[in-house]
Structure formats: structure tokens, C-alpha cells
Amino acid sequence: MSKNISDNNEFLLLELQNGQERAFDYIFRKYYKALCAQANIYVHDLDKAQSLVQDCFVKLWNLRGSLDQVNRLAPFLSLMVRNKCIDHLRKIKTQQQLQESENYGIVDIHSDSNILFHEFEERLVVALSALPERCRMAFEYSRFEELSYKEIAEKMDVSVKAVEKLISRALKILRKELKDYLFLSFLFFDLFSL
Amino acid sequence: MSKIENILSKSITSELSNEEQNILESWIAESEHNTKEYEAYVQLWEKSKELVYSDSIDVDDSLHKTKAKISGFKRSWNFATLIRQAAAVLLLSLSLSVLFHYISTNEKDSAQNEQPIYQEITAAYGTKTKVTLADGTSVWLNSGSILRFPSTFKNCNRREVELRGEGFFDVEKNQKKPFIVNTHMLDVKVYGTSFNVCAYEDYSNMTVALVEGKISLMKQSVGENKELIALNPDEVVEYDAYNRKLYHSSDNYMDKYTAWKEGQIIFYNDPIERVAQTLEKWYNVEINIVDPSLHSYCFTAKFLDESLEHVLKLLCLSSPMKYEIIPSQKRSDHSFSKRKINLSIK
Structure with missing residues (x-):
């Protein structure tokens, strides 16, 4: 994984460790949406996803004194969110088991077997949050809001050519960041189709 | 290389032109590496579909x-x-x-084409009423007072209301539309301020006290408005209708003019006539000052929610005065007269 585009925000981490609220705000604004998107893959409920991600940020603040071990923020946050979501799903599972034990088999689908599958999205969340701001914007408009290049150009107040360049750059970086994962899953798919 | 990257990304996110399609196809066919590269892009795009970025997330609120x-x-x-x-x-x-x-x-x-509808609000004897007009102006009406006002000020170039009795006005500012209180004596013209007007029809005088802002008293003679006097805050004007005279004075005890709206009666060195007037309106009674020598007495007092008897008792305690209450009499038309109070020297 190329280090230069990853977020090695040592300064930010240091500020957070020192209890700087500004650093917390900055980190929150930068990663919140992406982490919600990640959590949503697990819980399929955006409100719940937001609440879980918020809990993670509360935890981040409480842990700020012992963040020395963390050298990259985005993967750390992403991992925290994943664990939180899995915890949450396990809790639900237990509750549902208690309530309706006959549905055990169906409920089981939620848990461990799906965790590996979301790794790609988690990598993507991390990679996206590390993209240059305007690249990320263009990509998100195109991918998640399904806008045409023309619409994106209007929204961002740039030419269509510029949008092409931004998206191309975003995809190139993402492709590089997710390289290992893409080939791995490619193999997976091949195995399945055999 | 940069060009093919553009085409690559465009091919998965958007539509390609025929020329671009051709370039892409020949590039893919060039090598196995290129084919894999293309498929990686397609996969990246496909697999990122599940990630939902919602516009409905309010980041600042969440923070x-x-x-x-x-x-x-x-x-x-x-x-x-x-x-x-x-x-x-x-x-x-x-x-x-x-x-x-x-x-x-x-x-x-x-x-636009409607005539404003006039409304009348009356504060019954012994009660106070508050009303808010269409422009946001608040009016407190004292016991036995009537306010006539239009339901809207939209089509008029001035906001005119009619007052019979005593009212405290807290007028919304509007430089374009002066607010005018018409009484049976003089008119009060204001732009935005708070002031008290006391103009009962059975009084021979009218009192205007200004709390804040600026107001002027107007006399309406046929077709023209004549400005008589302008008031500054903490100033009081008393108009004597018999002698057609204006008494302009400064008074630091503004609350004695406005306390009634909080349910208080306040006298600051006021002559017995004013005390009697005030109590008459407040308790709906008739007060007679039997001994002329009582006219030389002035009273300073503050009452809050007291009964008439209690007020009279307290006033008499502080002066050589006594009172007598004559209960209301049944008239020949079966209505009742007001209670009468006679004030005399002990």
C-alpha cells in the first residue's frame, strides 16, 4: 500500500492525544460519513449506523491518551466501527435467539460469515477518506448519487473535462489502494464460478 | 497512459463515444495485463455499489x-x-x-380590496385586558376601558385606534405608518414606543405618560392635524378640557402610570381627587369627597390585589380621614346602582 496517499496524520494524532478539541472536530468531519456508510453495510439502518459510529468517536476521545500505538487513523477508526457493528449484531442475534429460538438458522447469516465480505468496503472507506477532497467529491457524486459527468460539472462548477480527470484520478488511486483486495476477490469469484 | 486511464474510468462511470470505445477495446486486447486492469476497474466499480453515502447525514449535528x-x-x-x-x-x-x-x-x-373590520374590546370593571393588534402592538386595557381597532392595518397609511378609558400601549416600530390613538379629547401620535393614555370620558382631564420613545399629542380640528406638544421619556402631559390647558411635567415615578397593568395601584403624592378617580375605575364604585378640607391631602401608597375595604382602611389609617360604604340600591328598573363611598374628616 503506498504510504504517500495514506493518512499518516501524525500531527493530527498528536493534537488529539493532547486533548485538542479542534483535532477531534477535524477527524470527525473527515471520516464520519464514510464510517456511517461502512456501518450501514452491517446494520442496514442509517440511524443505527450513525449512532454506532458516534459511539466509536466517543471511544476515540476517551482513548486519546493511549493512541501512541496507532499510526494510521483511518484503518483504526474503520476497525473500531467494524467491531462495534459486529458487537451490535451479536447482541441482536442473542436477543432474537432468546425471543424466537426457532429462527436460529436465519439469524446466523448475519454474523461471522459475512464479515470477510465487508473487508473490501472497509478498505474502500479508508481509501476514499484519504483521497484528495475534490477527487473524492467527484467520485462520490458519480458512484453514490449516480450523477452524470455533466451534472457533476455543474455541481462542482468545473468543466466536464475536469470532472473526467478528477474521477479518473480517484479511480486510479482507489485501484492502487485496493489492488491486493481486487485480485484476491477476483480469484474468489473464479473459484465460485468453476 | 493518462488518456487511456481517462477512457478506462469513463467506460465504467459514464458512456463512451464510438472513438473512445474503439481505443478502449484495442487497448484491452493488447495484453493480458491490460485485460486484468480493465476488469479490476469494473470490479472496483461494481463492488463499491453497496457502500451508501447518504446525503441525509448531517455531520455537524452528529458531531x-x-x-x-x-x-x-x-x-x-x-x-x-x-x-x-x-x-x-x-x-x-x-x-x-x-x-x-x-x-x-x-x-x-x-x-387589497377589503375594508378593514373594526373590533371592540372592553375591559370589564375590576378587570384588566391585554390585546395584541395585527401589527404586533400590545395594548393593556384598564378597568372599564374600551379599545376600537381594525382587524388589519394593511390598507391604511396610518395605524389608528380609538380609546375610551385607560390603556398602556407598547407600539411596534413602523416609521412608515404612524400609530395614532384617538380619544375624545386629543390624539396621540407615535412611531414605536410605550406609553400610557388615560382618557376616561367622564374625566375632565386626560393624561399621557411616556415610558420610552417619542410621541406627540395632536388636536384634530376640521381636516387638519395640529401638533400640540412632543414628549420625551419620563414626561407626562395632562390636558385639562375645561380650561383647555396642557400641563407638561417630568415625572420620575413612571410606574405609577403603568403599574395598573401589573395589577398594582400606585400613588405618589397624589391629591385625593386622583386617588378617588383611580379607585372609582378600579372597583367600579362612586366616591364622594364630603369634606372640602380633604382636598389638601395627598397620598403615597402602593397596593397589590387588595380589596376596596382594605385599601380604604389603609388610606384612612395614614390620614385623619374616615370612610362610609353605602351598599348598592335597587333601582326602579330592577338594576343596581354602584356602591357609594363617602370620604370625610374623622
């Missing part, structure tokens, strides 16, 4: 909520949040006023 869960954050030193809260309040009030303006201009359109 605020999160911080509320953290006990270490004191909100007072969170300046940015304060600013945001202030901005939110501002935005809300702004949108409310825009909405209000929208509604009121709409009203204006529909009310």
Missing part, C-alpha cells in the same frame, strides 16, 4: 450529538458550536420572518 455524549467537553468553551447554534437560531428566525413576510404579503393581496 454536536457525539460531543454531548462526552463528559469531558464543556460546551461553554466550544466556541464553534456556539457560533453554529447562533447561526441556527438566526437562520430559524430569518426563515420565520421570511415565512411571515410571505404570508403577510399574501394576505395583503387577498385583502
Whole structure:
């Protein structure tokens, strides 16, 4: 994984460790949406996803004194969110088991077997949050809001050519960041189709 | 290379032109590496589909909520949040006023050809009433007073109301439309201020006391408005209708003119006549000053929610005066007369 585009925000981490609220705000604004998107893959409920991600940020603040071990923020946050979501799903599972034990088999689908599958999205969340701001914007408009290049150009107040360049750059970086994962899953798919 | 990257990304996110399609196809066919590269892009695009970025997420609001869960954050030193809260309040009030303006201009359109409807509000004896007019002006009416006002001021170039009795006005500012209180004696013209007008029809005098702002007294003679006098805050004008004279004075005890709206009766060195007048209106009784020598007495007192008997007792305690209450009499038409109070020297 190329280090230069990853977020090695040592300064930010240091500020957070020192209890700087500004650093917390900055980190929150930068990663919140992406982490919600990640959590949503697990819980399929955006409100719940937001609440879980918020809990993670509360935890981040409480842990700020012992963040020395963390050298990259985005993967750390992403991992925290994943664990939180899995915890949450396990809790639900237990509750549902208690309530309706006959549905055990169906409920089981939620848990461990799906965790590996979301790794790609988690990598993507991390990679996206590390993209240059305007690249990320263009990509998100195109991918998640399904806008045409023309619409994106209007929204961002740039030419269509510029949008092409931004998206191309975003995809190139993402492709590089997710390289290992893409080939791995490619193999997976091949195995399945055999 | 850069060009093919553009085409590659465009091929998965958008539509290619024929020329671009050709370039892409020949590039893919060039090598196995290229084919894999293309497929990686397609996969990246396909697999990212599940990630939902919602526009409905309000990041700042969420940040605020999160911080509320953290006990270490004191909100007072969170300046940015304060600013945001202030901005939110501002935005809300702004949108409310825009909405209000929208509604009121709409009203204006529909009310364009309508004559305003006049309403009358009466404060029964012994009660006080508060009314808010269409322009936001608040009026407190004292015991036995009547206010006549239009349901809207939209089509008039001035806001005119008619007062019989005593009222305290807190007038909304509007430089374009002066607010005018018509009484049976003089008119009071204001732009935005608060003041008290006492003009009972059975009084021989009218008193206007200004709390803040600026007002002027007007005399309406045929077709023209003549400005008689302008008042500054803490000034009082008394108009004597018999002698057609104005008494202009400064009074530091403004609350004696306005206390009634809080249910208080206040006298500051007031002559017995004014005390009697006030009590007459307040308790709906008739007061006779039997001994002329009582006219030389002045009273200073403050009452809050007291019965008439109690007020009279207290007044008599502090002076060589006594009172006698004559119960109301049944008249020949089966109605009852007012109770009468006779004040005399002990």
C-alpha cells in the first residue's frame, strides 16, 4: 500500500492525544460519513449506523491518551466501527435467539460469515477518506448519487473535462489502494464460478 | 497512459463515444495485463455499489450529538458550536420572518380590496385586558376601558385606534405608518414606543405618560392635524378640557402610570381627587369627597390585589380621614346602582 496517499496524520494524532478539541472536530468531519456508510453495510439502518459510529468517536476521545500505538487513523477508526457493528449484531442475534429460538438458522447469516465480505468496503472507506477532497467529491457524486459527468460539472462548477480527470484520478488511486483486495476477490469469484 | 486511464474510468462511470470505445477495446486486447486492469476497474466499480453515502447525514449535528455524549467537553468553551447554534437560531428566525413576510404579503393581496373590520374590546370593571393588534402592538386595557381597532392595518397609511378609558400601549416600530390613538379629547401620535393614555370620558382631564420613545399629542380640528406638544421619556402631559390647558411635567415615578397593568395601584403624592378617580375605575364604585378640607391631602401608597375595604382602611389609617360604604340600591328598573363611598374628616 503506498504510504504517500495514506493518512499518516501524525500531527493530527498528536493534537488529539493532547486533548485538542479542534483535532477531534477535524477527524470527525473527515471520516464520519464514510464510517456511517461502512456501518450501514452491517446494520442496514442509517440511524443505527450513525449512532454506532458516534459511539466509536466517543471511544476515540476517551482513548486519546493511549493512541501512541496507532499510526494510521483511518484503518483504526474503520476497525473500531467494524467491531462495534459486529458487537451490535451479536447482541441482536442473542436477543432474537432468546425471543424466537426457532429462527436460529436465519439469524446466523448475519454474523461471522459475512464479515470477510465487508473487508473490501472497509478498505474502500479508508481509501476514499484519504483521497484528495475534490477527487473524492467527484467520485462520490458519480458512484453514490449516480450523477452524470455533466451534472457533476455543474455541481462542482468545473468543466466536464475536469470532472473526467478528477474521477479518473480517484479511480486510479482507489485501484492502487485496493489492488491486493481486487485480485484476491477476483480469484474468489473464479473459484465460485468453476 | 493518462488518456487511456481517462477512457478506462469513463467506460465504467459514464458512456463512451464510438472513438473512445474503439481505443478502449484495442487497448484491452493488447495484453493480458491490460485485460486484468480493465476488469479490476469494473470490479472496483461494481463492488463499491453497496457502500451508501447518504446525503441525509448531517455531520455537524452528529458531531454536536457525539460531543454531548462526552463528559469531558464543556460546551461553554466550544466556541464553534456556539457560533453554529447562533447561526441556527438566526437562520430559524430569518426563515420565520421570511415565512411571515410571505404570508403577510399574501394576505395583503387577498385583502387589497377589503375594508378593514373594526373590533371592540372592553375591559370589564375590576378587570384588566391585554390585546395584541395585527401589527404586533400590545395594548393593556384598564378597568372599564374600551379599545376600537381594525382587524388589519394593511390598507391604511396610518395605524389608528380609538380609546375610551385607560390603556398602556407598547407600539411596534413602523416609521412608515404612524400609530395614532384617538380619544375624545386629543390624539396621540407615535412611531414605536410605550406609553400610557388615560382618557376616561367622564374625566375632565386626560393624561399621557411616556415610558420610552417619542410621541406627540395632536388636536384634530376640521381636516387638519395640529401638533400640540412632543414628549420625551419620563414626561407626562395632562390636558385639562375645561380650561383647555396642557400641563407638561417630568415625572420620575413612571410606574405609577403603568403599574395598573401589573395589577398594582400606585400613588405618589397624589391629591385625593386622583386617588378617588383611580379607585372609582378600579372597583367600579362612586366616591364622594364630603369634606372640602380633604382636598389638601395627598397620598403615597402602593397596593397589590387588595380589596376596596382594605385599601380604604389603609388610606384612612395614614390620614385623619374616615370612610362610609353605602351598599348598592335597587333601582326602579330592577338594576343596581354602584356602591357609594363617602370620604370625610374623622
